[in-house]
Amino acid sequence: MTALLQSAPVTLPSAQGQGEWQPRVIGLDLSLTSTGVAGTDWAKALRPGRRRSHERMDWLCGHIHVGVQEADLVVVEGAAYAQGGQAGHHELAGLWWLVTQDLWRHRIPYAVANPHHRTIYATGRANPAQDRPRKERSKVAKGMVRSVAVERYGVECEGPGRYDQADATVLAAMGLDWLGYPTVPVPDTHRRALEAVHWPELIPTAAN
Numbered sequence: 001m002t003a004l005l006q007s008a009p010v011t012l013p014s015a016q017g018q019g020e021w022q023p024r025v026i027g028l029d030l031s032l033t034s035t036g037v038a039g040t041d042w043a044k045a046l047r048p049g050r051r052r053s054h055e056r057m058d059w060l061c062g063h064i065h066v067g068v069q070e071a072d073l074v075v076v077e078g079a080a081y082a083q084g085g086q087a088g089h090h091e092l093a094g095l096w097w098l099v100t101q102d103l104w105r106h107r108i109p110y111a112v113a114n115p116h117h118r119t120i121y122a123t124g125r126a127n128p129a130q131d132r133p134r135k136e137r138s139k140v141a142k143g144m145v146r147s148v149a150v151e152r153y154g155v156e157c158e159g160p161g162r163y164d165q166a167d168a169t170v171l172a173a174m175g176l177d178w179l180g181y182p183t184v185p186v187p188d189t190h191r192r193a194l195e196a197v198h199w200p201e202l203i204p205t206a207a208n
Helices: 053-068 089-105 115-123 134-151 162-179 188-196
Strands: 010-012 025-029 035-038 043-046 073-077 110-113 202-204
Touching (some): 053 089
Parallel strands (some): 010 202, 025 073, 073 110
Antiparallel strands (some): 025 035
């Protein structure tokens, strides 16, 4: 799906000029308390601690900018619409716009994938823990995505931000797959999630 956003396009080298080139794709799972940031083989969680309000926003935006400034593509998790009435939603939406505005300003291409896209790509289902009691489903699903990050992609996701790291790892893998550089084969039942993501325009460079 072509993005209905003003992201810069992704420019790829021509087939003749690719050689050993690999795109640098970053996944971002934005959160006010623990933002997941991941690349091909690493992940970390940005945790602002006791910072609040403008200080927290400034800290998060600054650290996120450092992590994405050399990216060829950033895959940002979009809003979960069911969470619109939850506490902190207004501030989290503000963080999302600050981050994507910074990407736009610096002409860093970005895509937007919602949580269901990410979970389908990881597990093949939007609600992989549907057979569990309702109160357990969210935590079980998060654990399943984390297992995928560790077992499929070899990225250790540990500590308080382990689920955020795992989400970001899967987002980065989605971007690499869309660009044609999948790190590992993924079944079509999982890859169908790529069709629903809002991707930027893709521009191959003309061969010399």
